[in-house]
Amino acid sequence: MKSLDSVDSKINCLRDRLSTLSLEQRQLRASLESYKGLLSPIRRLHPEILQEVFCHCLPITHNAVMSATEAPLVLGRVCSRWRRIAYSTPELWASIHIVIIIPPRPSSCQAQQAIALQHAVAVWLSRSGTLPLSISLVDPDLYPHQPQSPTTAMNDQIRSYLDLIAPYAHRW
Numbered sequence: 552m553k554s555l556d557s558v559d560s561k562i563n564c565l566r567d568r569l570s571t572l573s574l575e576q577r578q579l580r581a582s583l584e585s586y587k588g589l590l591s592p593i594r595r596l597h598p599e600i601l602q603e604v605f606c607h608c609l610p611i612t613h614n615a616v617m618s619a620t621e622a623p624l625v626l627g628r629v630c631s632r633w634r635r636i637a638y639s640t641p642e643l644w645a646s647i648h649i650v651i652i653i654p655p656r657p658s659s660c661q662a663q664q665a666i667a668l669q670h671a672v673a674v675w676l677s678r679s680g681t682l683p684l685s686i687s688l689v690d691p692d693l694y695p696h697q698p699q700s701p702t703t704a705m706n707d708q709i710r711s712y713l714d715l716i717a718p719y720a721h722r723w
Contacts, residue, residue, distance in 0.1 A: 614648040
């Protein structure tokens with residue numbers, strides 16, 4: 552009876568050990584999976600090659616739009632390395648299509664969006680370095696509808712965008 556108890560005890564010890572080792576194995580596999588991304592071939596590409604690839608992501612029929620789902624902004628959302636490379640590649644920022652936001656009231660949510668957009672345009676243009684610029688502006692409230700008389704607020708808002716891009720006029 553004692554020998555049977557001894558064998559049972561050893562089996563229980565081995566089951567506990569097997570359970571511990573199985574948990575350790577799962578943790579090691581999970582750790583290895585997290586490092587597989589570091590071994591990805593794309594990580595071995597030189598920044599200059601990625602810059603060239605990024606430039607081929609830009610639209611060719613129109614200026615780049617300020618959208619987080621399109622190049623160049625989407626490239627900066629992949630990882631911190633791509634963000635550093637994209638933000639330091641002036642060719643990606645040498646064209647811009649700006650959709651003017653004209654808020655109905657100075658205190659409206661659209662007014663805050665307009666301020667944020669103007670800041671984003673300034674940052675975008677600063678990333679373009681000294682390259683020639685291609686800039687397009689559109690006011691969705693005036694186009695494609697019939698022309699309307701611009702209000703003072705509209706004129707001020709449009710002027711603020713023009714004031715923002717005017718320092719870059721020698722590069723247009």
